[in-house]
Amino acid sequence: xxxxxxxxxxxxxxxxxxxxxxxxxxxxxxxxxxxxxxxxxxxxxxxxxxxxxxxxxxxxxxxxxxxxxxxxxxxxxxxxxxxxxxxxxxxxxxxxxxxxxxxxxxxxxxxxxxxxxxxxxxxxxxxxxxxxxxxxxxxxxxxxxxxxxxxxxxxxxxxxxxxxxxxxxxxxxxxxxxxxxxxxxxxxxxxxxxxxxxxxxxxxxxxxxxxxxxxxxxxxxxxxxxxxxxxxxxxxxxxxxxxxxxxxxxxxxxxxxxxxxxxxxxxxxxxxxxxxxxxxxxxxxxxxxxxxxxxxxxxxxxxxxxxxxxxxxxxxxxxxxxxxx
Amino acid sequence: xxxxxxxxxxxxxxxxxxxxxxxxxxxxxxxxxxxxxxxxxxxxxxxxxxxxxxxxxxxxxxxxxxxxxxxxxxxxxxxxxxxxxxxxxxxxxxxxxxxxxxxxxxxxxxxxxxxxxxxxxxxxxxxxxxxxxxxxxxxxxxxxxxxxxxxxxxxxxxxxxxxxxxxxxxxxxxxxxxxxxxxxxxxxxxxxxxxxxxxxxxxxxxxxxxxxxxxxxxxxxxxxxxxxxxxxxxxxxxxxxxxxxxxxxxxxxxxxxxxxxxxxxxxxxxxxxxxxxxxxxxxxxxxxxxxxxxxxxxxxxxxxxxxxxxxxxxxxxxxxxxxxx
DNA sequence: GCAACGAACAAAACCGGTTTTGCTCGAATC
DNA sequence: GATTCGAGCAAAACCGGTTTTGTTCGTTGC
Numbered sequence: 001x002x003x004x005x006x007x008x009x010x011x012x013x014x015x016x017x018x019x020x021x022x023x024x025x026x027x028x029x030x031x032x033x034x035x036x037x038x039x040x041x042x043x044x045x046x047x048x049x050x051x052x053x054x055x056x057x058x059x060x061x062x063x064x065x066x067x068x069x070x071x072x073x074x075x076x077x078x079x080x081x082x083x084x085x086x087x088x089x090x091x092x093x094x095x096x097x098x099x100x101x102x103x104x105x106x107x108x109x110x111x112x113x114x115x116x117x118x119x120x121x122x123x124x125x126x127x128x129x130x131x132x133x134x135x136x137x138x139x140x141x142x143x144x145x146x147x148x149x150x151x152x153x154x155x156x157x158x159x160x161x162x163x164x165x166x167x168x169x170x171x172x173x174x175x176x177x178x179x180x181x182x183x184x185x186x187x188x189x190x191x192x193x194x195x196x197x198x199x200x201x202x203x204x205x206x207x208x209x210x211x212x213x214x215x216x217x218x219x220x221x222x223x224x225x226x227x228x229x230x231x232x233x234x235x236x237x238x239x240x241x242x243x244x245x246x247x248x249x250x251x252x253x254x255x256x257x258x259x260x261x262x263x264x265x266x267x268x269x270x271x272x273x274x275x276x277x278x279x280x281x282x283x284x285x286x287x288x289x290x291x292x293x294x295x296x297x298x299x300x301x302x303x304x305x306x307x308x309x310x311x312x313x314x315x316x317x318x319x320x321x322x323x324x325x
Numbered sequence: 326x327x328x329x330x331x332x333x334x335x336x337x338x339x340x341x342x343x344x345x346x347x348x349x350x351x352x353x354x355x356x357x358x359x360x361x362x363x364x365x366x367x368x369x370x371x372x373x374x375x376x377x378x379x380x381x382x383x384x385x386x387x388x389x390x391x392x393x394x395x396x397x398x399x400x401x402x403x404x405x406x407x408x409x410x411x412x413x414x415x416x417x418x419x420x421x422x423x424x425x426x427x428x429x430x431x432x433x434x435x436x437x438x439x440x441x442x443x444x445x446x447x448x449x450x451x452x453x454x455x456x457x458x459x460x461x462x463x464x465x466x467x468x469x470x471x472x473x474x475x476x477x478x479x480x481x482x483x484x485x486x487x488x489x490x491x492x493x494x495x496x497x498x499x500x501x502x503x504x505x506x507x508x509x510x511x512x513x514x515x516x517x518x519x520x521x522x523x524x525x526x527x528x529x530x531x532x533x534x535x536x537x538x539x540x541x542x543x544x545x546x547x548x549x550x551x552x553x554x555x556x557x558x559x560x561x562x563x564x565x566x567x568x569x570x571x572x573x574x575x576x577x578x579x580x581x582x583x584x585x586x587x588x589x590x591x592x593x594x595x596x597x598x599x600x601x602x603x604x605x606x607x608x609x610x611x612x613x614x615x616x617x618x619x620x621x622x623x624x625x626x627x628x629x630x631x632x633x634x635x636x637x638x639x640x641x642x643x644x645x646x647x648x649x650x
Numbered sequence: 651g652c653a654a655c656g657a658a659c660a661a662a663a664c665c666g667g668t669t670t671t672g673c674t675c676g677a678a679t680c
Numbered sequence: 681g682a683t684t685c686g687a688g689c690a691a692a693a694c695c696g697g698t699t700t701t702g703t704t705c706g707t708t709g710c
C-alpha cells in the first residue's frame with residue numbers, strides 16, 4: 001500500500017504543494033473554495049502527515065523519552081508510564097522507552113544528538129543526580145518526578161507520612177519503623193524526613209528507618225529481631241509490604257495483632273494477601289499525568305511551576321490494627 | 326548548543342556533503358586519506374546522525390512499536406518489554422509505547438500512516454484477533470507473542486504444563502485445578518489444552534480450568550468451595566498465585582498441606598509470601614528478546630521461522646507439597 | 651488612468667540526511 | 681598519441697513536509 005503525500009494531493013487538486021500544506025494546516029492565504037477542494041482530496045486519499053517529514057522541517061521529534069535504570073519490573077512504574085501516555089498518546093506524541101542500567105547519561109546524549117525526543121521524563125531522582133546536570137547542560141527539556149533543579153512534580157511526603165503515622169498513632173502504636181528504597185533517592189530522603197517529623201509530632205517512643213537494599217526481607221528480619229520490637233511497619237512500596245507480611249508469617253508473628261503493616265502505595269497487589277494491606281493511596285496514574293502535563297507546558301515554551309501532587313489518602317484494610325502487648 | 330550536521334563537516338573538510346555521507350557510512354568512492362580527514366572532523370565536531378533526517382531519506386522509522394491494551398500494571402509485561410529493549414536498545418532502534426485500551430487498531434493505522442514505526446510487537450494475542458488481520462492488511466511487519474498467522478514466538482505450553490502437573494502428580498495429588506487469564510487469549514487456550522492433556526496423561530481424577538476474569542479471588546473461592554476440593558491449584562500468573570494464597574489464608578486452608586499452589590510464571594513476587602511460591606520459571610526477559618530478535622530478522626527482510634521458546638523449568642519452593650487428606 | 655496594494659496561489663528554499671548523476675583527471679590500452 | 685576506463689569527488693535530486701519568496705491579477709486611491 002502506497003501512502004499518499006501532499007504532492008499527490010497537490011497534483012490531484014491541481015495546485016502547488018505549498019498551497020496544500022497551508023490548506024491542511026489552516027493557514028491563511030488559501031481561498032475557502034480551494035481549501036475545501038484540497039481537504040476533500042486529502043480525505044479521499046486518506047492522507048495522514050508523515051511524522052518523520054514533519055519532524056525534520058519543524059525540528060521537533062514528536063516524542064518524549066523515558067530512561068529506566070532498573071530492569072526490576074516495578075509494577076508502580078507501569079502505572080506512572082500509563083499516566084504519561086494518557087497525556088501524550090492522544091496528542092500523537094510518542095513515548096520512547098529505553099532501559100539503560102548504567103548508561104542513562106549516554107542515552108540522553110544520544111537522544112539529544114539524534115534529535116529523537118523533544119523532552120524527557122526522569123524518574124527515581126537521586127540526590128545530586130548526574131542526569132539533572134547533564135540535561136540542564138544539553139538544554140534537553142525535562143521534568144523530574146521528585147524535586148530537583150529542573151522543573152518537577154513531586155509527591156506530598158509530609159501529608160503521606162502524617163497520614164500513615166497518624167493512623168498508627170490513633171491505633172495506639174508507640175514504636176514504629178519504616179522501610180524504604182535506596183537512601184540515595186530523593187523520594188526516600190524526603191519520606192524519611194517526613195516520617196521522622198511525623199513520629200516526633202505524634203510523640204512516638206521510637207521511630208526507625210531502614211533501607212530495603214539490597215535485601216528487603218533481611219532488613220525486615222533485622223527490624224523484627226529488635227527488642228523491644230516495633231509494633232508497626234510502614235513500607236514504602238506495596239511489594240515491600242508483601243515481603244514484610246511474608247517475613248512475619250515465617251517468623252510466626254501475627255498481623256495485625258503483633259505487627260501492623262502499612263503500604264506506602266496502593267495497588268491491586270495490596271488486595272491479594274490476607275489480611276489485605278492497609279495503604280496510603282497515591283494515584284500514580286494521575287501523578288504520571290501531572291508530570292507529563294508539566295513537560296507538555298515546558299515544550300510549549302512556558303516555564304511551568306514546580307508542583308506537589310497529592311494529597312494521598314488512607315485506605316484501611318486488614319493489615320493494621322491496635323497493637324496487642 | 327547547536328548540533329553539527331554533515332553540511333558543517335563538509336564545509337570544514339572542504340568536500341561535498343555527499344562525500345561526507347559516503348565517508349561516514351563506509352561506502353566506496355572516497356579515498357582513504359579523505360575518509361580519514363572527514364572522520365576526524367566529524368569526531369572533532371561531535372557529529373551524530375539526525376535520526377529524523379535519516380528516517381526521511383531511508384524511509385525507515387528507526388523504531389518499533391508496542392501497543393498495550395491493559396492499563397493494569399502487569400509486572401510480567403515490564404520484563405517482556407525489558408527483553409525487547411535488550412535487542413533494540415543497543416541498535417539505536419527506539420521502542421515506542423502506547424496504551425490504547427480500546428483503540429489499538431486506530432493506533433496501528435496511525436503509526437502506519439505516519440510512518441512512525443518499522444514494525445510492531447503484539448502481546449496478548451486473542452483467538453481471531455482483529456489486530457492480526459489489520460497488520461497483515463497494512464503490511465506492517467509484526468511479530469506476535471503467541472501463535473498467530475503472523476510470524477510469532479510462543480511459549481512451550483505442553484512442557485510447562487507437563488512440568489507443573491507432573492510435579493503435582495509426583496507429590497501425590499489426584500484432584501487439580503488451574504486458573505488462567507481470559508479464555509479469549511491464545512496463551513490461555515493453549516495452556517488450558519496442555520493442562521488437560523497433561524492431567525489425562527497422569528491419570529488425574531479431576532482437572533478443572535477456570536478463568537480469573539473478572540474476579541480472580543472469587544474464582545479461587547468457588548474452586549475451593551467444591552467438594553471434594555482440589556488439592557492443588559496451578560495459577561497462570563504469579564499475581565494470581567499470590568491471590569490464591571490470600572484466599573486460602575482467609576478460608577483457613579493451610580498451604581501446602583491442604584492446598585498446594587503453583588505459579589505458572591516466576592518472578593521476585595514469588596519469593597515474597599510465606600510459604601514462597603513454587604513456580605514454573607519462564608525467562609520472560611529472554612522470551613521478549615527472542616520476539617524482538619524475530620522482528621529484527623523480519624525487518625531485515627528475512628522471513629523468520631515461528632519459534633517456540635522454552636523449555637521452562639520448575640523452581641520448587643514452599644507452596645507445594647504432598648496433600649494431607 | 652496609473653501606481654500601490656493585497657489576495658491567492660506558484661515556485662523555490664529549507665530541514666539533514668541518502669543516493670544518483672555528472673564531471674575531471676590520471677593511468678592503462680591499443 | 682588518441683581512447684577508454686575508473687577512481688575520486690562535486691552537484692543535484694530526493695524523502696515529505698514547512699516556510700519564504702515571487703508572481704499574477706483584480707481592486708482601490710488619488
